[in-house]
Amino acid sequence: MSMPKENDMSSDFEQLSFDVFRDLLDSIIVDVASESHRIARLGLDRNLDKEEEELRLSAEARARASDPSQSGEANAKYVVDIFGQTHPPVASEIFNCMNCGRSIMAGRFAPHLEKCMGKGRKARPRTTRSTTAAQNRS
């Protein structure tokens, strides 16, 4: 322990506050050590090895993915699938709309259905000359 400076009041305080801080810090460090010791001894961290392995694999995967020399997933839409098939970017299957019965292409089904069902922001009831005329009459 250091010798207090008899002539200097402020450095007494300084020394004291340093000692108090050091004592508190030491206590906190021992807290962590004691808790970790218990966790390790009681086998509560059994998965640590597996966790570290997963972290390592993940970091490696990220490094490889960001490597510009890798061909990467380029253009996913022109790829051949596991069955050996290719598909057009917009789904081309044709079927009948179950709301109105019209023939619709799969890739355009959602926007069609939205209008067809009268839902969504884009669908508005259309005012034609005959509907306004009907309103004026009544």
Place this chain on the structure above:
Amino acid sequence: MSARNYPYIIPEPCKHLVDYKLKHGLKGYTLIRDLLKCSPHGRTMIDKSKSEMPRCSFCSGYYGRFFMCLICSSVTCCITPESNHTLLHSESVGGHQIAVDMERAELYCCVCCDQVYDPEFDKAVMGKHLMVLPRSGNGLVGGGQMRLSKRKRLDFGCDLDSKSVKRMVLRRKQRSKSSLPVGLRGLNNLGNTCFMNSVLQALLHAPPLRNYFLNDMHNHESCRNSSVGRLCLPCDMDVIFSAVFSGEKTPYSPAKFLYSWWQHSENLASYEQQDAHEFFISMLDRIHEKLGKANPAVKENGDCQCIAHRVFSGLLRSDVTCTSCGFTSSTYDPCIDISLDLNTSTSFATDLASKPSKPNETLVASSLAGCLDLFTRPEKMGSDQKLYCDNCHEKQDALKQMSIKNLPLVLCLHIKRFEHSPIRKMSRKIDRHLQFPFSLDMRPYLSSSIVKKRFGNRIFSFEGEESDVSTEFEVFAVVTHSGMLESGHYVTYLRLRNQWYKCDDAWITEVDDEVVRAAQCYLIFYVQKVFHPKGSEDLSCQPMSSPADLFVPIAGCC
């Protein structure tokens, strides 16, 4: 050789502790227990408030770590290995070898110079907490009103079992010579519907849900709702299951499903990009609506028996602790999934991949474990959120802590990547990468583990604690998002037979593990290991089962 008291390993006591116990039994422990003070935060220490400052019996110092001898109660300090008066005490008085750390209520062997453990000591410490804390139980017991869900590990019902499904599927498989797993089929994008396709792919391969539909538990042809022309989303799901598991290779258009869903959910029916998580919740809601009340013979503990809840429903526990007196009140809420905030702290793992040549790259990564730790961390409620404490009878500062009381069969973890700021009237997407494991043990996040941790991980069994609960999960589907908030794309990765498949709308391709690890996960689907041991469970394997095996849950195949 150590004893096991799951989840603990009880370390074998050193011979000094054994000697002490033989000579003195539990006397010393009881003495210490009576001297203990319990803090509202769960800490235990020897009470110093009613006596003078403890000083070392050798040097009269009041610095450093203090130990109290279990036999003669003399107090000694230990500052450094060179200035260890505790050791001195054990050397000067024969047989005084075991002491207790006064600040932490931990046993210490002076000869081994190490912290040691004894379940009987921990029991004494916990006994003090139980004596001293306000109201009985107080977070240590499972909660009075909560009916304990007696769901045993493997009791999930034979309709969710794979054996019968395997037999049925095998018949179909034998016709086609494909060596690919069944149930892989692309889904056509009907116009910004990748959010729907991605979730459907995950659900199509959630083992209990898949088994339910393939076991014909909701047949769209014989369903009462459909026959009277009523909307029935479970029926629409059944149609999709049949289509996807039919063996057909051309992509399927889930048009009828979209139509039904839009009829159900007015507010979500629009041609625009939507959130996959919202869609997932909406779907489970609709299934519950149709199947939830159908079965009046609900189990006595009140759990809903609809397939959505049986598969996805878990129970969350929320503890609010008064920081003044330690009184804790617990509430339980069911949940269908868990939404996690990304933890933004730097982890040590970044050092593993650090490449000094790439200073621009964001090396700071988050991990799923970190997010779960964040979710279950005790949170100080702001001083503007003081809660009324029933014990203190006034408003006090409080701590809140979440934990999981019951785990579901399928655990959906939702990563909150879309941040909405009401102040700035802006939303933004968090692109930060999240590391997630393929095998996940949820034990540290269970209520029993969290409460134990709160009291210092003492070796102690709580009332109502189920020690044989299965907590191990395997990932089977990951829904990923790429791009921006307003214009992005969802892709699902499926894990079948330990091989990952990328499901990008109509395109199904094989990918390596590392592609999945590097992807930006948004929804991660884990299933209890029982259903998916190491991802090798597959319907196309030969089930060599006899009729007697029908009700035995599958343990895996090939």
